[in-house]
Amino acid sequence: MSNWSRRNFLGAALAAAAASRLEAAPARAAQASARGPRLKVQFTPGGHTSPLQMYAMFTDPSFADVDTTVLPHPRAFDGIGGPNAPDVIVTNDWITGGWPESDRAKMVKHLDAGKGVVVLHHAVGTNNDQWPWWSEEAIGCFLYNPNVPGMKTQGRLKQFVRQTVTPVGNHPIVRGIEPFNLPWDETFPNMWISPKSTVLFVSDDPSFNNPALGWVGPHQKARVVCFQPGHTRNVCQDPNYRQVVHNMVLWAGGRLAS
Amino acid sequence: MKRATGTSASRRRFLTATAAAGAAALLHPARGAAQKITKTQVWIQLTTGGKPYPPTLQEMFLDPMFFGMEIWPIDQPASFAALLPAPPAPPPAAGVAPTQGRGALGGGTERDEPPDYPWEPSGGRPHPGYDVLVLNDQMDWPEPTRKLAQQAVEAGKGFVLLHHSLGDNQDWPWWYQEVTGGLLVLSDRGGMKRSTVGTAANLEVRPAGKHPILRHTKPFTLTNEETFKDMWHSPKITPLLQTSNGGSDSTIAWVGVHPTAKVVCIQPGTSRETHRNLSYRMLVRNSILWAAGRL
Numbered sequence: 001m002s003n004w005s006r007r008n009f010l011g012a013a014l015a016a017a018a019a020s021r022l023e024a025a026p027a028r029a030a031q032a033s034a035r036g037p038r039l040k041v042q043f044t045p046g047g048h049t050s051p052l053q054m055y056a057m058f059t060d061p062s063f064a065d066v067d068t069t070v071l072p073h074p075r076a077f078d079g080i081g082g083p084n085a086p087d088v089i090v091t092n093d094w095i096t097g098g099w100p101e102s103d104r105a106k107m108v109k110h111l112d113a114g115k116g117v118v119v120l121h122h123a124v125g126t127n128n129d130q131w132p133w134w135s136e137e138a139i140g141c142f143l144y145n146p147n148v149p150g151m152k153t154q155g156r157l158k159q160f161v162r163q164t165v166t167p168v169g170n171h172p173i174v175r176g177i178e179p180f181n182l183p184w185d186e187t188f189p190n191m192w193i194s195p196k197s198t199v200l201f202v203s204d205d206p207s208f209n210n211p212a213l214g215w216v217g218p219h220q221k222a223r224v225v226c227f228q229p230g231h232t233r234n235v236c237q238d239p240n241y242r243q244v245v246h247n248m249v250l251w252a253g254g255r256l257a258s
Numbered sequence: 259m260k261r262a263t264g265t266s267a268s269r270r271r272f273l274t275a276t277a278a279a280g281a282a283a284l285l286h287p288a289r290g291a292a293q294k295i296t297k298t299q300v301w302i303q304l305t306t307g308g309k310p311y312p313p314t315l316q317e318m319f320l321d322p323m324f325f326g327m328e329i330w331p332i333d334q335p336a337s338f339a340a341l342l343p344a345p346p347a348p349p350p351a352a353g354v355a356p357t358q359g360r361g362a363l364g365g366g367t368e369r370d371e372p373p374d375y376p377w378e379p380s381g382g383r384p385h386p387g388y389d390v391l392v393l394n395d396q397m398d399w400p401e402p403t404r405k406l407a408q409q410a411v412e413a414g415k416g417f418v419l420l421h422h423s424l425g426d427n428q429d430w431p432w433w434y435q436e437v438t439g440g441l442l443v444l445s446d447r448g449g450m451k452r453s454t455v456g457t458a459a460n461l462e463v464r465p466a467g468k469h470p471i472l473r474h475t476k477p478f479t480l481t482n483e484e485t486f487k488d489m490w491h492s493p494k495i496t497p498l499l500q501t502s503n504g505g506s507d508s509t510i511a512w513v514g515v516h517p518t519a520k521v522v523c524i525q526p527g528t529s530r531e532t533h534r535n536l537s538y539r540m541l542v543r544n545s546i547l548w549a550a551g552r553l
Contacts, residue, residue, distance in 0.1 A: 042310075043313065045331070045333045046307060046333040046334055046335060046336075047332075047333070047334075047335050047336070048332065049330045049331065049332045050331050050332075050333075051330075051331070052304075052316045052317075052319050052320055052329060052331060053320070054316075054331075055313040055315070055316035055317065055331065056313060056316055056317040056320055057313075058313040059312075059313050059314055059317045068312070068313055069310045069311070069312065070306065070310065070311055070312065070313050070315070070316075071309070071310040071311075072306055072307040072308070072333035072334055072395075073307055073308070073333070073334050073335060074307065074308050074334060074335070074397060075308055093333075095335070
């Protein structure tokens with residue numbers, strides 16, 4: 001088989017795989033929309049570069065069952081408690097100095113109302129050691145905290161990992177998801193994950209202290225879920241990545257049965 | 259049989275040789291002289307913040323018509339430092355091997371970068387530098403941000419202001435009087451009346467004048483768009499687009515007034531329909547290229 005025909009074959013195989021995913025996506029979206037009006041989702045980035053593909057993920061046909069608005073800082077949480085309050089807030093901000101007090105109060109209100117939060121990539125470091133309650137009791141992780149033994153001396157960035165992501169357990173978010181390869185991403189191999197969190201996905205990258213890549217946070221009333229990947233354009237346009245984020249959004253919005 | 263000169267095969271060989279010579283010239287533009295890196299892409303910082311909008315804004319920039327542009331979203335709180343020339347890097351200290359990671363956190367970075375990745379924000383590689391700042395935020399920038407913006411304006415950088423960002427910096431007259439030439443007035447101030455905002459408007463849009471940004475632009479229609487009426491406008495602006503919609507000011511896109519920076523202001527840009535309108539996309543594309551000095 002010549003190089004050219006191998007390329008044709010691979011191209012056709014990839015196209016067929018993509019097509020089958022695209023056919024399945026509207027079906028999933030239709031199933032979810034049959035359960036009620038579209039979820040109101042607020043995507044809040046800020047403070048760090050993110051690829052265009054991260055935003056464009058929310059215009060993917062598989063996200064047709066959610067109505068997404070982008071609202072970066074400042075005053076990103078002012079709508080909480082109002083008539084157009086989001087059901088789910090997806091964060092990818094990088095505010096290591098911590099949100100201002102007014103934002104924290106609004107977020108507590110959102111959580112106490114039992115609503116959803118999905119924390120992506122950069123946002124696992126937001127508030128970090130500035131608001132311990134957020135890190136320990138809501139999202140269940142520290143990206144950096146010099147008071148946690150071992151975190152001060154080891155590398156905290158690894159670029160760019162090609163890893164296999166494997167689902168763990170039988171949580172609704174992981175149901176139907178097979179292990180998949182995730183190309184070229186930035187990882188944080190030295191995070192502290194709360195033992196009160198429920199791990200959803202693990203990485204096979206050997207540099208992780210704790211292989212957890214995705215987990216449900218420990219907050220008792222709200223539905224909080226974190227997914228560490230999401231740095232590169234390669235990852236943000238990956239269909240498997242988008243499926244995981246979509247499942248997380250639906251679960252955080254109460255649209256996936258526990 | 260003797261092969262005739264100028265056949266397809268020999269033309270291909272000639273074109274191949276010419277292309278190879280051209281590529282070699284591009285790869286080694288200054289052999290014998292000091293090596294200089296030439297950026298071929300236009301680098302763009304896209305900054306939003308403080309106001310909601312649909313994700314179709316960023317989706318727009320994935321359209322192939324934006325080919326040749328490296329567009330990096332960084333939303334508020336955002337720095338404009340990468341619009342300015344980077345200071346020379348200090349010489350590496352002897353005995354310090356690991357690359358530094360995120361400055362705020364310290365720590366090291368292990369790297370294995372894909373060969374075609376253009377640049378990486380967290381990796382410590384020198385920033386190529388942005389040519390154009392595209393804005394859709396709405397806020398009063400803090401003082402350090404204003405200082406960087408002013409330096410970028412005076413350095414002749416490009417600025418494309420979309421929709422919400424026409425309300426930026428209500429309390430910084432230099433910005434709207436000397437740079438953008440327009441302000442969405444959010445509350446009565448300094449003799450200016452508050453502007454009004456209309457929703458779900460259909461706008462018949464027509465080009466005004468013969469500016470390079472308008473090349474190949476024909477009249478077009480925008481739907482479900484937000485309109486601004488009674489904005490403050492400088493008499494020195496150069497109109498680009500106009501509409502006769504009664505809920506809107508007549509001039510809805512214009513070239514700003516600063517003598518060194520290249521500034522374009524575009525009032526529409528809030529609806530999914532607008533972001534997916536090909537004429538709108540071409541307008542934004544041309545504005546970026548012109549602001550970067552490429553038109």
